[in-house]
Amino acid sequence: MRVQTEEWRRFIPGVRMYKGKKTLFYNREILWGGDEFGHPLIYDEEERDSWEVIIILPGVEIIPEFTFCDCKNIETVIMADTVRRIEEGSFRLCEKVHFVKLSTSLEYIGESVFQWCKSLISIFIPPSCRQIDECAFMGCHKLIIFHVPQNTELGNDVIVGTKLIHASPIVFHDHEEYNIETNNWIKNINNEEQYALHRACSCFNPLEDIIYEIVQREGSLEVFNRKNSIGITPSQYLEANPYAKVTEQKIINRFVLEIMGEL
Known part of the structure; x- marks a missing residue:
C-alpha cells in the first residue's frame, strides 16, 4: 500500500x-x-x-x-x-x-x-x-x-x-x-518617478531584472528604504507581495557581487 x-x-x-x-x-x-x-x-x-x-x-x-x-x-x-x-x-x-x-x-x-x-x-x-x-x-x-x-x-x-x-x-x-x-x-500612490522601485516591488510578479536595473540606476541599496507618501518602502512591498519570486536579499547579493567585479 x-x-x-x-x-x-x-x-x-x-x-x-x-x-x-x-x-x-x-x-x-x-x-x-x-x-x-x-x-x-x-x-x-x-x-x-x-x-x-x-x-x-x-x-x-x-x-x-x-x-x-x-x-x-x-x-x-x-x-x-x-x-x-x-x-x-x-x-x-x-x-x-x-x-x-x-x-x-x-x-x-x-x-x-x-x-x-x-x-x-x-x-x-x-x-x-x-x-x-x-x-x-x-x-x-x-x-x-x-x-x-x-x-x-x-x-x-x-x-x-x-x-x-x-x-x-x-x-x-x-x-x-x-x-x-x-x-x-x-x-496612483506610486506613480511618481521617484517611486519606480515601489511600483516594481508591488506589481504582480515582480521581475528581478527590472528591480535590479532600478537599483543600479539609483546607485545605492538605500533606495529599498525610501518611503512613499504613505510611509511604505520597496522592501515592505516586496516582503508582503505573495506573487514575488525574487527577494531583496537576492538583489543585494547581485549588486554587491557586481561592485566587487565577481559577476
Whole structure:
C-alpha cells in the first residue's frame, strides 16, 4: 500500500493538520446557510473557530456568500488559481487573517468580502480582477498596503476604516466625489518617478531584472528604504507581495557581487 505524501494530501478536501496548522481544504461545499445572520452548515461554530488556515482547492471557481464569515482564528487564506469570484461577506469578521493570496484568475470581489478583517495589513489584487464591490475591505484597521491595477473598478467605501484611508490626503466634501477621488488616489500612490522601485516591488510578479536595473540606476541599496507618501518602502512591498519570486536579499547579493567585479 502506497503511503500518501503531504503533497498528495493537499488536494483532499476536509479538515486536518497541515504544516502544524489546523487547515480546511475547501472544495465547493456549501458551509453557510442564509445571509450574514444565517447559520453554519456541515461544521459547527466550535469547529469553524478552530481553523487557522483555509486552502481553496484547484477546481473551485466561486466562493459562495458568507462561506467563512466569523471564523475567528483563521490567519492564512490561499486560493487556487481557478477561483474567479468571491461573493459577498465570504471572509467577513475573520479578525485574525493577516495573509491572503488571491487567485491569479480572480475577476470579482464582492461586497464586504473582507470587512472587519482587523489583522489584514496588505492585499495585492491580480490584474485579472475587474471589480471590487463596496465595503470590501471596510474596517480592516491595519490595512496599509493595497495594490490595485488601474483597470480594476472600485466600489464605494472599499477601504473605509483602514490605516490606508487615514493616510489619504483627500478631503471629504461630497460622498460620491470623495469615493471617486479616493479610488483614483489608491491606484496612483506610486506613480511618481521617484517611486519606480515601489511600483516594481508591488506589481504582480515582480521581475528581478527590472528591480535590479532600478537599483543600479539609483546607485545605492538605500533606495529599498525610501518611503512613499504613505510611509511604505520597496522592501515592505516586496516582503508582503505573495506573487514575488525574487527577494531583496537576492538583489543585494547581485549588486554587491557586481561592485566587487565577481559577476
